């Protein structure tokens with residue numbers, strides 16, 4: 274495919290996804306993702322964490338990146354091509370090899386009635402990654418990247434594996450096509466705290482040794498801090514603050530990120546594991562106004578915040594959607 278290194282791997286520009294729901298005679302409009310922008314460069318693979326409370330739009334954004342949901346507005350390009358406009362054939366022969374999902378619960382991904390290696394063979398067959406004996410070789414290679422082998426996994430059923438092993442197999446399945454981008458939606462939230470680190474370290478290895486970029490979707494700031502190079506903090510569809518994770522979580526600028534950080538014991542994974550840190554509880558009410566979505570809860574709210582939508586401003590090495598930095 275025509276792709277040059279100076280072209281971004283993933284380019285999301287003012288992306289919006291609207292859901293309309295009918296209640297009686299009225300139709301309500303929900304911007305699950307609202308004017309969100311982020312870019313992953315092609316030259317240097319990175320782990321980008323998309324963090325936010327439940328309902329903030331993380332999964333909807335991930336589903337659009339995976340081509341499973343169509344954007345309502347804005348641009349979503351992968352290696353310079355609009356994902357929404359790819360033909361079914363282009364998706365099958367190119368896009369789905371390049372961009373692979375990793376799901377939250379490996380035991381929900383794999384049927385208990387099917388041998389777990391059958392999923393690996395199915396992926397190898399669907400994407401025609403190899404022929405004959407090379408199929409086993411390719412599957413074994415992918416399993417070795419995650420610390421397993423085909424000999425260990427062959428013939429086994431999901432319930433014969435631990436949660437950590439099952440998630441490794443699910444990551445190996447994603448690697449069979451040699452993707453450039455993994456979209457991992459809460460990939461460690463079902464695992465015991467002790468296993469989380471090993472899977473998160475695996476993502477770092479994939480970035481460093483295999484050149485795979487990862488879009489890491491999480492509600493957990495401590496694992497985002499531990500794993501990611503950059504982070505985007507989502508609030509009701511907006512990305513309110515984005516930049517290097519040490520800056521954004523080390524010294525947050527957006528009042529919402531500041532609130533989130535204060536609700537986490539400390540953004541130090543070694544100390545925070547037992548505390549199971551999560552983001553602040555979902556607000557009970559969140560009045561909709563024409564202005565900033567955080568205005569009703571913001572301790573630094575100004576008059577204009579209630580009527581105008583802030584742009585994203587560059588400040589201290591990150592981008593912040595807040596008038597304080599205009």
Ligand SMILES: Nc1ncnc2c1ncn2[C@@H]1O[C@H](COP(=O)(O)OP(=O)(O)OP(=O)(O)O)[C@@H](O)[C@H]1O
Nearest residue numbers: 292294305325326327328329330331332333334492
């Ligand atoms: N198909 C749909 N139809 C209508 N509304 C939807 C649909 N999918 C998502 N939503 C709504 O969009 C908003 C964002 O949902 P989304 O699942 O993207 O959030 P999230 O941050 O991933 O949350 P969670 O962590 O709970 O999965 C929610 O209010 C959700 O109810």
